Amino acid sequence: xxxxxxxxxxxxxxxxxxxxxxxxxxxxxxxxxxxxxxxxxxxxxxxxxxxxxxxxxxxxxxxxxxxxxxxxxxxxxxxxxxxxxxxxxxxxxxxxxxxxxxxxxxxxxxxxxxxxxxxxxxxxxxxxxxxxxxxxxxxxxxxxxxxxxxxxxxxxxxxxxxxxxxxxxxxxxxxxxxxxxxxxxxxxxxxxxxxxxxxxxxxxxxxxxxxxxxxxxxxxxxxxxxxxxxxxxxxxxxxxxxxxxxxxxxxxxxxxxxxxxxxxxxxxxxxxxxxxxxxxxxxxxxxxxxxxxxxxxxxxxxxxxx
Numbered sequence: 063x064x065x066x067x068x069x070x071x072x073x074x075x076x077x078x079x080x081x082x083x084x085x086x087x088x089x090x091x092x093x094x095x096x097x098x099x100x101x102x103x104x105x106x107x108x109x110x111x112x113x114x115x116x117x118x119x120x121x122x123x124x125x126x127x128x129x130x131x132x133x134x135x136x137x138x139x140x141x142x143x144x145x146x147x148x149x150x151x152x153x154x155x156x157x158x159x160x161x162x163x164x165x166x167x168x169x170x171x172x173x174x175x176x177x178x179x180x181x182x183x184x185x186x187x188x189x190x191x192x193x194x195x196x197x198x199x200x201x202x203x204x205x206x207x208x209x210x211x212x213x214x215x216x217x218x219x220x221x222x223x224x225x226x227x228x229x230x231x232x233x234x235x236x237x238x239x240x241x242x243x244x245x246x247x248x249x250x251x252x253x254x255x256x257x258x259x260x261x262x263x264x265x266x267x268x269x270x271x272x273x274x275x276x277x278x279x280x281x282x283x284x285x286x287x288x289x290x291x292x293x294x295x296x297x298x299x300x301x302x303x304x305x306x307x308x309x310x311x312x313x314x315x316x317x318x319x320x321x322x323x324x325x326x327x328x329x330x331x332x333x334x335x336x337x338x339x340x341x342x343x344x345x346x347x348x349x350x351x352x353x354x355x356x357x358x359x360x361x362x363x364x365x366x367x368x
Contacts, residue, residue: 064140065140066138066139066140066141066143067139067140067328067329067330067332067333068328069138070135070138070139070140070333071327071328071329071332071333071336072328073134073135073138073336074135074323074332074333074335074336074337075323075324075332075336077131077135077336077340078320078323078336078339080105080106081339081340081343082101082105082107082343082346082347082350083343083346084316084346086101086105087343087346087347087349087350088350089101090102090347090350090351090353090354091349091350091353091354092354093354093355094354094355095117095354095355095356096355097354098350098351098354098355099111099115099120099354102120102123102124102347102351103115106127106131107123107124107127107128107347108120108123108124108127109127110123111123117351117352118172120351121347121348121351121352122172124344124347124348124351125154125157125175125344126175126176128154128340128341128343128344129151129154129175129176129177129180131340132147132150132151132180132337132340133147133151133177133178133179133180135147135333135336135337136148136179136180139333143330144179144180145231146231146232146330146333146334146337147180147337148180148181148182149224149227149228149231149232150337150338150340150341151177151180151181152182152224152227153224153341154175154177154180155177155180155181155182155183155184156217156220156221156224157174157175158174158175158177158184158187158188159183159184159187159196159200159216159220160213160216160217160220161174162174162187162188162190162196163193163196163213163216164213166190166191166192166193166196167213174188182203182204182205183199183200183203183204183205186199186202186203187199187200193211193212193213193216194211196211196216197210197211197216200216200219200220204223204227205219205220205223206219206223206261206265207219207261208220208259208261208262209259209260209261209262209263210259214250214254214256215259215262218246218250218258218262219259219261219262219265221242221243221246222243222246222262222265222266222269223262223265225239225240225242225243225246225265225269226239226265226268226269229269232330232334234318234322234331234334235334235338236290237290237293237314237318238311238314238315238318239269240269240270240290240291241290241291241292241293241294241295241307241310241311241314242294242311243265243266243269243270243291244270244274244287244291244292244294244295244307245294245295245304245307245308245311247266247270247274247283248280248283248284248295248298248301248304248307249301249304251277251283252279252280252283252301253301253302253304263275269291270287270288270291271288273286273287274286274287280298280299280300280301281299284298293310293314294307294308294310294311294314295307295310296310297310312342312345312346315338315341315342316338316339316342318335318338319334319335319336319338319339319342320335320339321335322334322335322336322338323335323336323339
């Protein structure tokens with residue numbers, strides 16, 4: 063235990079008390095849109111949010127606030143440990159990269175999120191003038207070569223690479239990473255009927271083994287998965303059921319991370335738990351923003367924010 067870990071763990075525990083949490087998110091989802099937006103505005107997710115903000119602007123404000131909290135936590139980490147905060151800011155960098163690809167395709171996208179010291183390859187990607195240059199910038203970074211230049215392949219490659227980085231750097235996250243990659247592959251192969259590029263396939267191999275490559279259906283894919291990766295898919299029978307697996311992942315991450323934060327220890331695991339809870343809470347808040355005021359809402363949607 064060092065002073066840096068004590069400070070960071072203390073900050074993570076204090077931050078948890080400011081999260082929306084499952085009860086707050088469900089209350090938002092069940093309320094009117096105006097009341098849901100007010101709930102965001104009165105939390106750290108929307109302190110500067112205009113009173114007439116759209117759903118899109120409200121969701122963006124939540125991401126910006128989460129990014130800022132990760133940047134603050136990074137400042138409390140021991141020297142040389144800022145890579146931990148970069149790992150948990152990866153979803154924001156992925157969003158920036160995907161937004162840049164969309165702009166290259168002619169779409170009108172919001173400005174990129176400001177990552178500060180948490181960026182990895184974004185400064186190089188931001189100057190890329192074509193999808194080919196985006197791929198090249200990624201290939202020379204820790205993200206690695208996504209194997210193609212289409213947006214779907216790059217999106218999958220980034221998420222698989224993030225899972226591998228998490229599993230290698232933070233052993234506590236390995237079950238989450240393997241389960242998440244299993245869901246990604248299931249959706250890509252059997253939901254969208256798309257092939258997986260060789261570089262990304264090798265990342266998947268490192269987390270799931272190679273037997274998944276022989277699967278010709280979702281059922282055979284599930285039969286070929288080892289238990290450390292198959293756990294989110296226990297209630298999935300068809301590709302249309304994969305949303306259940308996403309909820310299973312969020313639920314497990316929240317439960318595991320909460321135990322880490324409340325372990326009574328002041329170490330890397332406690333800080334990792336705090337950063338994980340930040341991302342899960344952001345996921346809940348986004349779901350609540352989309353659901354608020356859109357009645358009737360099927361009961362199963364509430365499980366996404368519970």
